[in-house]
Amino acid sequence: MPQGLGGILPLVLMFVLFYFLLIRPNQKRQKAVNLMQSSLKRGDKVVTIGGLHGTIDSIEDATAIIKATDGSKLKFERSAIREVKESAPEKELV
Numbered sequence: 001m002p003q004g005l006g007g008i009l010p011l012v013l014m015f016v017l018f019y020f021l022l023i024r025p026n027q028k029r030q031k032a033v034n035l036m037q038s039s040l041k042r043g044d045k046v047v048t049i050g051g052l053h054g055t056i057d058s059i060e061d062a063t064a065i066i067k068a069t070d071g072s073k074l075k076f077e078r079s080a081i082r083e084v085k086e087s088a089p090e091k092e093l094v
Helices: 002-038
Strands: 045-048 053-059 063-068 073-077 081-086
Touching: 002 081, 045 063
Parallel strands: none
Antiparallel strands: 045 053, 045 081, 053 063, 063 073
């Protein structure tokens, strides 16, 4: 019986190592991306996964209209937005 436990222990250790080195960081990164994409708002300066730089003109459930620097407006899926370069200022309620 002790020999069987000795054979399983390295597999368990490898799984734990993979979890903390690969799986957990990827889950954290995906959670941060989902939070960023769900908190997009009009006026945010963004970069898409294709490299387009622009400003969000309007936002819908699953899509965003991005105004490019040349003035053209393009429709993208929210998931196509890679990062927010500059967040739009919050409007003050008086």
